[in-house]
Amino acid sequence: MTLERTFSIIKPDATRRNLTGQINARLESAGLRIVAQKRKYLSEKEAKAFYAVHQERPFFDDLVAFMTSGPVVLQVLEGTNAVLVNREVMGATNPADAAKGTIRQEFAESIEANSVHGSDSPENAAIEISYFFAGCEITE
Ligand code: ATP
Numbered sequence: 364m365t366l367e368r369t370f371s372i373i374k375p376d377a378t379r380r381n382l383t384g385q386i387n388a389r390l391e392s393a394g395l396r397i398v399a400q401k402r403k404y405l406s407e408k409e410a411k412a413f414y415a416v417h418q419e420r421p422f423f424d425d426l427v428a429f430m431t432s433g434p435v436v437l438q439v440l441e442g443t444n445a446v447l448v449n450r451e452v453m454g455a456t457n458p459a460d461a462a463k464g465t466i467r468q469e470f471a472e473s474i475e476a477n478s479v480h481g482s483d484s485p486e487n488a489a490i491e492i493s494y495f496f497a498g499c500e501i502t503e
């Protein structure tokens with residue numbers, strides 16, 4: 364049992380449909396504590412840097428355009444095994460494959476506009492958190 368932090372984004376398709384509260388309720392019900400949160404537009408530079416791992420993929424330009432198309436909510440989530448727990452609550456990347464009761468199964472519009480991001484490892488969580496949050500912006 365390790366208390367862990369992960370990084371989460373509520374994506375523009377979800378903020379546009381006013382789903383922030385419903386998504387936060389899912390996260391909290393799963394035992395995740397929102398210890399930092401801010402709503403902002405990602406700049407093109409931030410979106411490209413954030414998804415740099417996908418820069419050779421055919422969907423990269425579309426993904427950057429989508430992620431900058433509206434405000435996002437950036438979050439730090441804390442809890443036991445937070446990285447894994449969040450990935451479970453989110454569901455599979457493609458909502459068609461996402462398990463029943465997951466955020467993506469319920470809310471995602473498409474494989475691209477899939478409502479939420481979650482870090483895929485504790486190492487990437489630490490990198491993503493420090494990219495968007497100063498230590499003094501994160502509380503208990
Ligand atoms: P995320 O990193 O956003 O949490 P993920 O880890 O489930 O999602 P990745 O493979 O890292 O999935 O893809 C990053 C994001 O790129 C996806 O969440 C989705 O928005 C977009 N994406 C992934 N695959 C495709 C695709 N085939 N077509 C269009 N967009 C895609």
Ligand code: MG
Binds near residue numbers: 481483
């Ligand atoms: Mg990913």
